[in-house]
Amino acid sequence: MKLLRGYLADFVSLLFPELCPACQTSLVVNEYIICSDCRYNLPYTNFHLQADNIVAQQFYGKIKVEAAYALYYFTKGGKVQNLMHHFKYKGMQQIGNLLGHIAGTQLAQNPVFNTVDLIIPVPLHKKRFQERGYNQSARFAEGLAEKLNAMVEDHNLLRTIATATQTHKSRFARFENMQDVFMIKHPEKLINKHVLLVDDIITTGSTLEACGMELLKIPGLTLSIATIAYAQ
Template sequence: MKLQRSYLADFVSLLFPELCAACRESLVANEYLICTDCHYNLPYTNFHLQSDNIVARQFWGKINTTAAFALFYFTKGGKIQNLMHQFKYNGMQQIGNLLGSIAAGQLAKTEVFNTVDFIIPVPLHTKRLKQRGYNQSACFAYGLAPKLNAVVEENNLIRAKATLTQTHKSRFARFENMQDVFEIKNPEKLKNKHILLVDDVITTGSTLEACGQQLLKIEGLKLSIATIAYAE
């Protein structure tokens, strides 16, 4: 019976091959979402080894961050763009969980990220959440949490106002677009805690900065940041 199921699975895979979400080549046995070649050769940043990395420097003089990190470099037309497209627009939310687990494997090796209490995903407005069906940043957060021994706090930081897309806006326009957008429902729960704020891709950092400004109003809060990718 097991042999028959194996033959059936092989036959189905010939007709409808599963493709790597990054390179779009066929996956082989025991590969999941991302092929082995991509898993080892995607453009990792290794920012967990650099306290003054590019992402951290984006927030200098703007908000006080304890640490900042991005897993990959993002370039237009590259494999990470393919991966993020499948994740955000083709319903493959399991990609976020996988990338969170990969990122956590790196972050767990650093002392600073091992002190995180809560992981907070950048929230979507309720209208956007209803359209997409899931928050991609939350998927990433839930992938991070187990290896960091942290708790995902998904509904405390909320997006109170819908905003226009940030695409093609200047840095200043992006910053202006994000003013007074976010609110915190239960600040007492976050007092004196180390918060890891997470998002999918960081470009100018204006969304994360706006979230961070609200979080840092809370007494004793320490803020770190992690994203899936950094857009060069």
């Protein structure tokens, strides 16, 4: 019976092959979500090995960040963009958990990230959440939490205003667009905690900066940042 099920699964995969969301090639046996070639050859940043990396530099003189990181470089039309499109808009939530595991394995090598107490995903406004059905940053946070032995705090940082898209705005316009957008429901839970704030993609860093400004009002809070990708 087990052998028959295996043959049936192989037959179904021939008719309806699972495709790697990054490169659209068919997955083979023992490949999970992302093909082996993409898993090893996507543009990793290795920022977990560089304290003074490009993501950290985004926040110099703006907010105090203990450490900052992105897993991949993001380029328009590239494989990481394909991956993120399937993750955010095609309902492939499992991509977030997998990328969280990959990123968490890297960050566990860095002593700064090993002191994280809580992981907080950048929140979606409730209207956007209802449209999408999930918060992609929260799925990434869940994968990270498993590797860093930290807790996900998913309902404390709130987005109170549904902002317009940031895509075509300048850095200053993005920053202005994010003013007074976030609030913290239970700040007492974050006192003296090392918080890892996570998002999917960082470009100018204005969203993370706005979240960070609210979080750093809390006494004794230490802030670090991690994202899936850095848009060059």
